[in-house]
Amino acid sequence: MRSAIDRIFDLIEAIASRPDGVALNELAQMSNLSKPTAHRLLSDMIDRGLVRQAGPNGVYSLTLEIALLGFRHLANVGFLDICQPELDKLAADAGELVRLSWLDGDRLVIVAESQGAKPGLRFDANLGRPVVLHTMAVGKIFLTRMPREQAMRLVREQGLLGKPASGPNAIQTESELELDLSRSEKQGFALAYDEGDLGTAAIAVPIVEQATGRFLGAVAIVAPTARWTKARLSEFAPALHATAAAIVGKAAIAPYCRRTEGSVGRTSRL
Numbered sequence: 001m002r003s004a005i006d007r008i009f010d011l012i013e014a015i016a017s018r019p020d021g022v023a024l025n026e027l028a029q030m031s032n033l034s035k036p037t038a039h040r041l042l043s044d045m046i047d048r049g050l051v052r053q054a055g056p057n058g059v060y061s062l063t064l065e066i067a068l069l070g071f072r073h074l075a076n077v078g079f080l081d082i083c084q085p086e087l088d089k090l091a092a093d094a095g096e097l098v099r100l101s102w103l104d105g106d107r108l109v110i111v112a113e114s115q116g117a118k119p120g121l122r123f124d125a126n127l128g129r130p131v132v133l134h135t136m137a138v139g140k141i142f143l144t145r146m147p148r149e150q151a152m153r154l155v156r157e158q159g160l161l162g163k164p165a166s167g168p169n170a171i172q173t174e175s176e177l178e179l180d181l182s183r184s185e186k187q188g189f190a191l192a193y194d195e196g197d198l199g200t201a202a203i204a205v206p207i208v209e210q211a212t213g214r215f216l217g218a219v220a221i222v223a224p225t226a227r228w229t230k231a232r233l234s235e236f237a238p239a240l241h242a243t244a245a246a247i248v249g250k251a252a253i254a255p256y257c258r259r260t261e262g263s264v265g266r267t268s269r270l
Contacts, residue, residue: 022061051063094239096227108138111217136195201233203221205219207244216248
């Protein structure tokens with residue numbers, strides 16, 4: 001008789017083999033489990049943040065939580081090995097913190113960073129931190145890659161719009177966010193200035209698979225507002241686009257990058 005751990009890992013392996021998601025009936029068959037047993041174990045895994053379900057009767061897919069428990073594993077499959085040198089180069093050139101966020105279903109997660117700022121006034125690591133969509137530059141650029149209705153739904157689901165915990169310049173209404181996203185689409189990058197936290201500025205560009213237009217993630221420079229105006233921060237856009245293109249060019253040889261799928265792809269709004 002298989003233990004509960006064996007059955008859970010059978011489910012994890014089955015889901016991992018199908019990046020587009022697996023229905024409950026098929027998962028039960030693949031794992032040699034009864035449907036009620038598979039459903040119970042999957043519910044426990046959802047509670048732990050290991051698995052997500054697309055709607056009450058939708059397919060099941062893995063989240064990034066398992067990978068986030070061990071970045072050593074993530075490096076072993078090639079993801080950080082491929083991306084980190086590009087981040088390090090940009091951080092050294094900019095003299096500021098560079099962050100890479102990767103798409104995980106309907107959310108972005110900060111998965112890699114490189115610190116280019118000298119000791120003193122600088123920002124430090126936030127690996128594994130979920131992205132706040134309307135106050136962070138990477139969140140805004142993510143929202144531009146989907147229809148507005150979907151973007152606003154994700155912001156509402158996050159439940160942070162208009163909350164006092166944000167910075168003094170944080171967007172407070174959906175109409176303000178609409179204007180900001182339209183501006184970001186037009187210029188090809190997003191800015192956040194005293195929005196997520198007081199004294200924090202950031203600029204981000206999308207990482208997009210050229211052949212398909214699929215959004216993979218975003219790369220950003222994060223810096224103190226004391227050192228950078230919005231105009232000066234915008235001058236980093238070409239370097240960020242070059243870094244994003246370099247990551248896309250190398251991602252094809254990294255197994256993790258090849259199999260990562262998100263719900264956001266090419267959109268008619270771009």
